[in-house]
Amino acid sequence: MLNVIFVKHGTKYCSDDVNRLYRSLLKYRSEDVKYHCYTEETPDVQLNVDGLDRSINKIFIPAKPSLKKWWNKLSMFSSDFPLKGKVLYFDLDTMIKEDPFAILEDVDWDALTLINCHWKSDQIYDRPTNYDVRINSSIITWTAENPKIHEIWDYFINKGYKDYFLRKYVGIDRYIVHEGFPYKTFDPKYIQSYKFEPYKNAPITTFEEIDYEKFSTVSRSESN
Amino acid sequence: MKSSVLYHGLKVIEHIYDESQYGFNNDLYRIKDLRHSLDANHWKSKEWLARTFKPIYEDVYGNGGGNFYIAGGWYGLLADILKDYFPEDNYHILSADMDPMSDYYGELLFPERKFEFKVEDATGELDLSNVTALISTSVEHIDRDDICDLIRKKPENAFVVLQSNNYGDLDSHINCSPSLEEFVDWVRPCLSKGWICYQGALDLGDFVRYMVIAQ
Secondary structure, X not given: OEEEEEEEOOOOOXXXXXXXXXXXXXXXXXXXXXXXXXXXXXXXXXXXXXXXXXXXXXXXXXXXOOOOHXXXXXXXXXXXXXXXXXXXXXXXXXXXXXXXXXXXXXOOOOOXXXXXXXXXXXXXXXXXXXXXOOEEEEEEEEEOOOHHHHHHXXXXXXXXXXHHHHHHOOOHHHHHHHOOOOOEEOOHHHEXXXXXXXXXXOOEEEOOOOOHHHHHHHHHHHHO | OOHHHHHHHHHHHHHHHHHHHHOOOOOOHHHHHHHHHOOHHHHHHHHHHHHHHHHHHHHHHOOOOEEEEEEOOOOOHHHHHHXXXXXXXXXXXXXXXXXXXXXXXXXXXOOOOOOEEEEOOOOOOOOOOOOOEEEEOOHHHOOHHHHHHHHHOOOOOOEEEEEEEOOOOOOXXXXXXXXXXXXXXXXXXHOOOOOEEEEEEEEOOOOEEEEEEEO
């Protein structure tokens, strides 16, 4: 059984964005897979009028510790996170063009695997004071029971550095790399960056550094 | 800014740079973080706190000393400023912060300090039975129920001095208040006596800082 999960926190993305990505994935895999959305427990969710497709399992983001936006992705690595087995995560600003599950063929399930931002070739990224990184976490795979994965969350939350990390790092990608957690990257042939590889063909398109309006326009036109 | 703090702040920058060259610790971001902790906005906010709090405290406790506990004291600027306002030996000031490096850099920044540092998570188990004032200018970083739990640990007659702000753009600011009234409204039910001695706002340009002094 494969777990596919999305995170919806705050108001930037709506239920339609979750449903659109869910349905585009469902076309390629509907068996031996469970789809989840990690989201806040708001009144509309409790009343089941949040607009999320009923087939998507909701996992609620705990009220504490309070985290903003993408920082909630880190808590998926907690040993308390209610999933077992293999997990495939997608950012909501992701578009599916061909079978995205081909990406799993080369995945090492003993590792954390993220996107290789090979287009970030500037040497400025090698400077010790430049905390930018050459990976991104728009797509992630891991195994839920892996204690090495749990360390990523434990170190963030239990060592007293949480607030310092929130100031130091713009997001979880920088935290993972600069705090020295091991990771691997997907073969770039499966992923197109809409901004940095506009002419590439790949099963999955990511929209990092693209504003929501542009992503929304493109993804809606593609899905129609 | 006091010239001694500026001098020692520059020395700490050199120390961090040397550490990055030869030492175990290679964390140049500490330079920025230390600089931010000494920002003019922090000086103004903390001076405002000490200046406002002193006469209120002395009205109740006279000049009989006290134990001040600072939750989320960062690198110690608030403790240092408070010590300037309460310089007598019978005022004990403890600056606590969960960051395991806060005391290390704080001691470098304030080598002549007359207050204490402690690495401690203020949202954990604490004994505040001896404090006469519980102070935090880091309310925007701490969950509301944790602030209320903290307040409940102090003696009934101890003061609570809290500052928050409306600067919600930072990832670490998880408990901002849109207005002074909203800030006071959620703090009041947590108070032992429900007595608000002072409430005020300080416009710092990009954001507004709010303060409540209460019991």
